[in-house]
Amino acid sequence: MTETASAAAPIETECVIIGAGPCGLFAVFELGLLGLKCHIVDSLKHPGGQCAELYPDKPIYDIPALPVCGAQELVDRLLQQIQPFAAGFHLGEEVTEVRRRADGRFDVATSKGTRFDAGAVVIAAGLGSFQPRRLAVEGVDSVEGRQLHYRVARAEQYHGQDLVICGGGDSALDWALEFCGKARSVTLVHRRSEFRAQPASVARMHELAAAGRLRQLTGQVAALAISDGRLTSVTVNGPEGAVTDLACDHLFAFFGLHPKLGPIAEWGIELEKKALRVDTERYQTSVPGIFAIGDINTYPGKKKLILSGFHEAALAAFGVQAYVYPNKRQFLQYTTTSPIMQQRLGVAGEG
Numbered sequence: 001m002t003e004t005a006s007a008a009a010p011i012e013t014e015c016v017i018i019g020a021g022p023c024g025l026f027a028v029f030e031l032g033l034l035g036l037k038c039h040i041v042d043s044l045k046h047p048g049g050q051c052a053e054l055y056p057d058k059p060i061y062d063i064p065a066l067p068v069c070g071a072q073e074l075v076d077r078l079l080q081q082i083q084p085f086a087a088g089f090h091l092g093e094e095v096t097e098v099r100r101r102a103d104g105r106f107d108v109a110t111s112k113g114t115r116f117d118a119g120a121v122v123i124a125a126g127l128g129s130f131q132p133r134r135l136a137v138e139g140v141d142s143v144e145g146r147q148l149h150y151r152v153a154r155a156e157q158y159h160g161q162d163l164v165i166c167g168g169g170d171s172a173l174d175w176a177l178e179f180c181g182k183a184r185s186v187t188l189v190h191r192r193s194e195f196r197a198q199p200a201s202v203a204r205m206h207e208l209a210a211a212g213r214l215r216q217l218t219g220q221v222a223a224l225a226i227s228d229g230r231l232t233s234v235t236v237n238g239p240e241g242a243v244t245d246l247a248c249d250h251l252f253a254f255f256g257l258h259p260k261l262g263p264i265a266e267w268g269i270e271l272e273k274k275a276l277r278v279d280t281e282r283y284q285t286s287v288p289g290i291f292a293i294g295d296i297n298t299y300p301g302k303k304k305l306i307l308s309g310f311h312e313a314a315l316a317a318f319g320v321q322a323y324v325y326p327n328k329r330q331f332l333q334y335t336t337t338s339p340i341m342q343q344r345l346g347v348a349g350e351g
């Protein structure tokens, strides 16, 4: 699904969608019905935005015609619905730059160096891009990226070393189990004795701890010992004044993700209380050719609901079409009766 970044040539496209939450995904559909091709970028490694990241297993009751639908199920259904339009997906990349050129097209760039030459931009960035919650202890800045990590890349580089893993969710447990037996030591530090991770992982971790193969500590990292710029140990403060010093080559903090408006605030678009102000005819921002839909936008009467974002996606698609092809006549067609839309959907002749 993910295309690789091309450092050389920018990808030319009619539209870039920033954010693969439910509204960004539905924008692929509405643009596709109008015959517009797009690429969609998300800083998360999976599509679905808040639905997938914050509440995948919860039921949603206010999607029209679906009396109840799991949040991840909604994402899966949207992915199925947009399949005919073969949008380019770029996951695990944050859009860092959007610049309107003199010719009215847009230069868009991501944190991984992917570049686009886009006819229009739809921002469906929700509450912003999800960032890791950071460890708040003195000295973290000097070791971040070298010995303090918020994600694991190339796991084998940590084998044979003393590892301290903080957190109580799936990432913390999965990596503690993965490194057990491969690292010199693994200590899992969590502020509570209950864990949010999958019960099977928690049970396995307790088994390994009982067998002395990994250590589990209740408490929080309170201090880092850094000598000559190198992290050597961490101090964990536990319940009832317990203090434990742990030898540490690498410290991993998996405290979950939180959304941050991030680079969007620097693209010269008019903001109102951290949201992008749009009109309600096309959902266009203060910059012509940049549209904003879903939780990221604001207008009189705005309600942050998936339903509202779907409506906004439909009107923004017409806005994109008018912006990219100003001389093209626009008219409303029904999917039930339009041969061209049915052709685009790949269902021509099935009706």
Ligand SMILES: Cc1cc2nc3c(=O)[nH]c(=O)nc-3n(C[C@H](O)[C@H](O)[C@H](O)COP(=O)(O)OP(=O)(O)OC[C@H]3O[C@@H](n4cnc5c(N)ncnc54)[C@H](O)[C@@H]3O)c2cc1C
Binding pocket: 018, 019, 020, 021, 022, 023, 024, 041, 042, 043, 044, 048, 049, 050, 051, 054, 055, 059, 060, 061, 062, 093, 094, 095, 096, 124, 125, 126, 127, 128, 129, 130, 261, 262, 263, 264, 293, 294, 295, 296, 304, 305, 306, 307, 309
């Ligand atoms: C617990 C909970 C329950 C909810 N229940 C309901 C409900 O029952 N009904 C309902 O209608 N709504 C519900 N909502 C709200 C609903 O989830 C949001 O309205 C919806 O997710 C908004 O969709 P979106 O596509 O606008 O944004 P999001 O779902 O927030 O997705 C935005 C995406 O954009 C990405 N992004 C942001 N900035 C960048 C960038 N610079 N580069 C790349 N990617 C970026 C983010 O990583 C994210 O994946 C609920 C929300 C929560 C938290």
